[in-house]
Amino acid sequence: KQEVTQIPAALSVPEGENLVLNCSFTDSAIYNLQWFRQDPGKGLTSLLLIQSSQREQTSGRLNASLDKSSGRSTLYIAASQPGDSATYLCAVGTGGTSYGKLTFGQGTILTVHP
Amino acid sequence: EADIYQTPRYLVIGTGKKITLECSQTMGHDKMYWYQQDPGMELHLIHYSYGVNSTEKGDLSSESTVSRIRTEHFPLTLESARPSHTSQYLCASSGLADYEQYFGPGTRLTVT
Numbered sequence: 001k002q003e004v005t006q007i008p009a010a011l012s013v014p015e016g017e018n019l020v021l022n023c024s025f026t027d028s029a030i031y032n033l034q035w036f037r038q039d040p041g042k043g044l045t046s047l048l049l050i051q052s053s054q055r056e057q058t059s060g061r062l063n064a065s066l067d068k069s070s071g072r073s074t075l076y077i078a079a080s081q082p083g084d085s086a087t088y089l090c091a092v093g094t095g096g097t098s099y100g101k102l103t104f105g106q107g108t109i110l111t112v113h114p
Numbered sequence: 115e116a117d118i119y120q121t122p123r124y125l126v127i128g129t130g131k132k133i134t135l136e137c138s139q140t141m142g143h144d145k146m147y148w149y150q151q152d153p154g155m156e157l158h159l160i161h162y163s164y165g166v167n168s169t170e171k172g173d174l175s176s177e178s179t180v181s182r183i184r185t186e187h188f189p190l191t192l193e194s195a196r197p198s199h200t201s202q203y204l205c206a207s208s209g210l211a212d213y214e215q216y217f218g219p220g221t222r223l224t225v226t
Binding site: 042043049051089091093100101102103105106 | 120145147155156157158159162164172173202204206208212213214215216217218219220222
């Protein structure tokens with residue numbers, strides 16, 4: 001059974017810092033990996049999708065990497081801003097008959113203070 | 115911008131009531147999903163569908179049921195709500211191209 005762990009559980013940084021969020025998974029037979037952002041009481045916003053054949057994806061100040069063999073992904077946020085404060089979720093997609101199903105980590109609560 | 119909608123956004127009901135949470139998407143996606151999320155906890159898949167007339171139970175056991183008679187619509191029903199059903203319910207969909215999932219805003223359900 002796939003298990004996804006995110007470290008740290010919470011992170012508080014001053015505005016302008018570069019930061020890294022970590023995600024690890026136990027079964028390397030994944031189809032893709034998605035990073036999401038969730039604001040309090042809201043749904044999820046997709047940030048980046050990495051297919052299993054890719055090593056990284058970039059969008060603006062965000063860069064996500066994937067090392068499938070070691071079961072790890074990182075989300076790098078450059079020049080953090082108070083508006084980046086949210087919970088960040090990592091989710092891995094499994095293949096085979098479970099195509100498209102996601103297993104989520106517990107999330108990292110990020111606070112960026114001015 | 116993903117076009118996936120959930121109604122109602124908030125619902126407070128008494129024990130024993132029957133409720134239906136609505137989810138619809140306008141992207142023509144074949145795959146749709148329901149997740150349950152308790153406050154401060156991770157999301158768990160409770161139902162999914164790969165297309166019309168296809169529904170499967172997810173990883174987390176749930177007393178709810180779902181139906182998929184139209185591609186764009188994936189409602190979730192609780193026949194008799196209980197306080198243990200209090201949670202946030204999130205609907206998502208994905209296409210066949212890359213399986214990227216798009217989420218609706220969620221329904222926060224409170225059963226008193």
